[in-house]
Amino acid sequence: MWRATILTIFPEMFPGPLGLSLAGKALAAGLWTLEAVDIRAHASDKHRSVDDTPAGGGPGMVMRADVLGRAVDAAVAAADPRPRLVMSPRGVPLTQARVAALAEGEGAVILCGRFEGIDERLIEGRQFEEVSIGDYVLSGGEIAALVLLDACVRLLPGVMGKEASTAEESFSQGLLEYPQYTRPQLWEGRPIPAVLTCGDHAKVEAWRRAEAERLTRARRPELWAARAAAAGKREKPRTRRGKTPRRDG
Numbered sequence: 001m002w003r004a005t006i007l008t009i010f011p012e013m014f015p016g017p018l019g020l021s022l023a024g025k026a027l028a029a030g031l032w033t034l035e036a037v038d039i040r041a042h043a044s045d046k047h048r049s050v051d052d053t054p055a056g057g058g059p060g061m062v063m064r065a066d067v068l069g070r071a072v073d074a075a076v077a078a079a080d081p082r083p084r085l086v087m088s089p090r091g092v093p094l095t096q097a098r099v100a101a102l103a104e105g106e107g108a109v110i111l112c113g114r115f116e117g118i119d120e121r122l123i124e125g126r127q128f129e130e131v132s133i134g135d136y137v138l139s140g141g142e143i144a145a146l147v148l149l150d151a152c153v154r155l156l157p158g159v160m161g162k163e164a165s166t167a168e169e170s171f172s173q174g175l176l177e178y179p180q181y182t183r184p185q186l187w188e189g190r191p192i193p194a195v196l197t198c199g200d201h202a203k204v205e206a207w208r209r210a211e212a213e214r215l216t217r218a219r220r221p222e223l224w225a226a227r228a229a230a231a232g233k234r235e236k237p238r239t240r241r242g243k244t245p246r247r248d249g
């Protein structure tokens with residue numbers, strides 16, 4: 001079973017939105033588990049403080065390595081094989097590939113920062129990897145952790161109805177998804193593109209493919225370039241006439 005352990009000063013934020021819908025049903029069904037550990041329970045003073053002023057000066061507060069260390073050690077066995085992630089705008093950007101890899105594992109231990117961040121020695125000393133959900137700054141790691149969990153949980157076996165629906169969606173093949181339509185056939189003078197209702201499966205596939213490529217090129221040139229580079233590598237060596245072999249990927 002996929003297990004998530006969250007270290008936070010706001011355990012009441014969990015499961016939060018993940019208690020509803022797909023993730024919530026899966027949680028209730030025991031397809032994954034969630035344990036929210038209150039970091040404050042591991043503070044040592046009567047004010048239960050978890051933070052202190054930054055060494056070297058500057059604004060804000062920093063989460064203490066000693067308090068966090070105790071919280072981690074109490075919640076996670078040293079031999080626990082799960083990856084230890086700390087949510088951080090400085091981290092490695094989260095991708096669908098990483099999400100898929102995490103979903104295939106045994107779960108994750110996720111540390112949620114607050115204030116200006118976390119004492120670096122804790123990150124090093126307890127082997128946490130910093131993960132970012134994007135180039136913007138949140139007020140805390142909890143919402144970032146919920147984002148990561150939501151992305152992982154929907155990929156767990158039995159959580160989503162159709163397995164196939166994850167294979168075609170955005171990022172799974174280095175492309176954004178094609179546009180989707182449903183009834184009514186005509187809405188405010190806008191028809192569904194005729195190709196989608198013509199009944200020719202191959203034509204539908206070709207249209208979707210072309211739309212996915214068009215959107216990716218226009219909106220995410222860096223994704224498109226990475227995809228082209230990856231395709232180039234796969235295609236080497238080229239044929240003698242220098243023709244590019246067909247690829248269907």
Ligand code: SAH
Nearest residue numbers: 087088089113116132133137138140141144
């Ligand atoms: N001073 C830090 C920002 C701290 S924001 C800096 O400039 O890098 C407080 C906490 O919110 C962080 O410790 C982290 O846990 C979380 N957080 C903020 N933005 C995030 C992001 N983009 N991805 C993941 N976590 C984030």
